Amino acid sequence: MSEANIYNQHLGQVPANYAALSPLTFLERAASVFPNRTAVVHGEVRRTWAETYRRCCQLASALSQRGIGVGDTVSIICPNLPEHFEAHFGVPMVGAVLNSINTRLDAASVAFILRHAEAKILITEREMSPIVNKALSLLEDDKLPLPLVIDIDDPSFSGGALLGDVTYEQFIAAGDPEFAWQMPANEWDAISLNYTSGTTGDPKGVVYHHRGAHLNAVSNALSWGMPSGAVYLWTLPMFHCNGWCFPWTIAAIAGTNVCLRHVRADLILSLVKSEKVDHLCGAPIVLSMMLGAEDEQKAGIEHKVKVMTAGAPPPAAVIQGMEELGFDVTQVYGLTETYGPCVVSEWKHEWDDQSVEARARLKARQGVRVQLQDGLMVADPVTLEPVERDGETIGEIFMRGNIVMKGYLKNAKTTDAAFAGGWFHSGDLAVWHPDGYVEIKDRSKDIIISGGENISSIEIEDTLYRHPLIQDVAVVAKPDEKWGEVPCAFVNLVDGANLTENEVIAYCREHMARFKVPKKVVFVNLPRTSTGKVQKFILRQWAVDAK
Structure with missing residues (x-):
């Protein structure tokens, strides 16, 4: 850069005009500006x-x-x-x-x-x-x-x-x-x-x-429209991407942290009412738990509660159920490598008049990049050429910008591979809609290739979630001599419900193309990580063993 440029002459960084970005400043400001505002609630502790x-x-x-x-x-x-x-x-x-x-x-x-x-x-x-x-x-x-x-x-x-x-x-x-x-x-x-x-x-x-933590904390507040003093319930583990950076977000807005040791529907709903919680985060399974709670536990919430969900693509049926309860659901998407949320299913007012079901399907898309993420695209995983924005062509999701990790600790080879071509490789497969919204179809390793046809496990899961007696579901590939592999559904029913394998298969045949219908259904409690992700590597082995 030429020193002859007048804007480079004695206009450098000095302590008066530059400071490193860090979320630590949020804490000091909250204590200085709102010293008497409640920061933490934990039982009797305030x-x-x-x-x-x-x-x-x-x-x-x-x-x-x-x-x-x-x-x-x-x-x-x-x-x-x-x-x-x-x-x-x-x-x-x-x-x-x-x-x-x-x-x-x-x-x-x-x-x-x-x-x-x-x-x-x-x-x-x-x-x-x-x-x-x-x-x-x-x-x-x-x-x-x-x-x-x-x-x-x-x-x-x-x-x-x-x-x-x-x-x-x-x-x-x-x-x-x-x-x-x-x-x-x-x-x-x-x-x-x-x-x-x-x-x-x-x-x-x-x-x-520090820079990324600062920016994603601010990004959370921006993308969710969080006001100063919001009351946030800790239904999301603080260990998961540092609670999606929300410890730093809550300090930035001088909000209230309502702590929760165990994530149970009755405790969540009770604290929402008693502490006037207006924001909470969680995986779709947490939303399903809330939907499955007793009617008297869900009754009495008279204020608006915003819910941010991620961790696995939420079924439109779950989003619809929460909206019908009066909860405003925002889906976000990201990975540990992107500080948690870096994509948001941003709502547009022109969609306000859509039916509840149509609104839920729009909200089920992962969305667009958040304000403080620089780049997002769906592209060919080898050439990095962006795919057509036609809502049909599948590619891999790539991100880049300030809210992408430094890299993997003591793992140079994997870090270099993750950043190859100047983009972070997510490993998630998606389509790009004409309006620029991304919609995940599967992890690259979770696509089922049956008889040469690509089948999205997420599409099958979304269909099964719409069955009123099914509470939890995951679909993986099962090896098959004729087709190479076929869909295998693992299903957990609502308490007290009864369904047979044939009834589940018949339901699928009514609602999807025949080649996508699961060939095997197993009734079981799904193995999940603590962040709500189904451990599909376990299910793949179960599918191999299933008769």
Whole structure:
């Protein structure tokens, strides 16, 4: 760039006009502007933003006293508790990297993550103690140094055990509430480490930077139209893409975090009413649970509640059911590698007069890029040539921009492959509609090729979800001597319902082309990850074994 350009002359970055982007500024602002506004609700615990800020400073100070600093990993395995929220700020306040671990993993997987992440500290909680204790034993067996274990001793849970030498409250009590924490020197510095759900083998460590966390937190508020002071219910795990970056979003809007240890329909609906919750997130299975609740539990919600759903393509029937209950559903789409949501099914007012069913089908499309994502396309996975926007031609979804991960931790080969051609390769197959909206048809590995015909498992699942007696469903390929592979449906019925395999197949024949109809139906509870994704690698083996 030429220095002769008048706009380059003595117009550089200085502290007065430039600061690294980081969501840490949201916390300080919330405490400064709304010190007495409720920040956290957990049972009898209610803390203001000023109190929450002090506790985060104490956590940061205590970590610093233990020698934790830039580039160190602090792991946490914990339900959606206030301490988990505080860790999203206290850990990066000292330049450390927060590694929030899936609470439903087995001990071997937890040990793998602690080992791979080189965790210096592990914050855990009584409910997690059986798995964590086994994981620590596995590290000992490998003669690896153990992280310092800090126990959250939450009175809302009875049982379990304290595994460390210090509790969380004792630990932060030693910290300075006026601690002079620092912003990152570079907004590209890592803020968090999230491991993929591991549905196809060992999880990969996805690294986020401060810039992306800041931008996606703002993007959440923009794409959802969240007002200042919104009341947000934690139905989404904080470990999943750092709760889709919502800990930082709620700080940005100085909202209220309503914590929820266990995701149950009765608890969700009760808190929506008692705390006047107006925003919540969750996988489609969470919405299905709410729809299946008793009528008296669903009654009495007299205010508007916005629901953001993702994790798996939600059936139009589920969206329609929630809308009929008075919940306003927004579908978003993204991956761990994109900080969670980076595509939104943005609503257009010209669709307001559509029928409920038509509205639901429009909302079932994944949508368009969020405001702060730079690029989204559906393209040929080899040539990266965009497909026709005809709603029929299938390609792979690609993204690029500021809310794409730094890369995979200690995995250069996979990082390079994921970014080949200057785009992030999602592995999801979709069509591109004429209006620019993306609609997923399947994961690349989930397309069923039967007799040379490509069959979308999602299309079959969407049809089956419309059956009034079916609550949960997943479809995978079953090997077949004649056709190569055929659809196999795994179905979970509504409580008390009865359906036979032949009745399900007959229903499908009425509602789809014959070659798409499942050749086998198995009634079973679906194996899911804690983020709501069906573990289809398990179902594929079950399909092989099914007679």
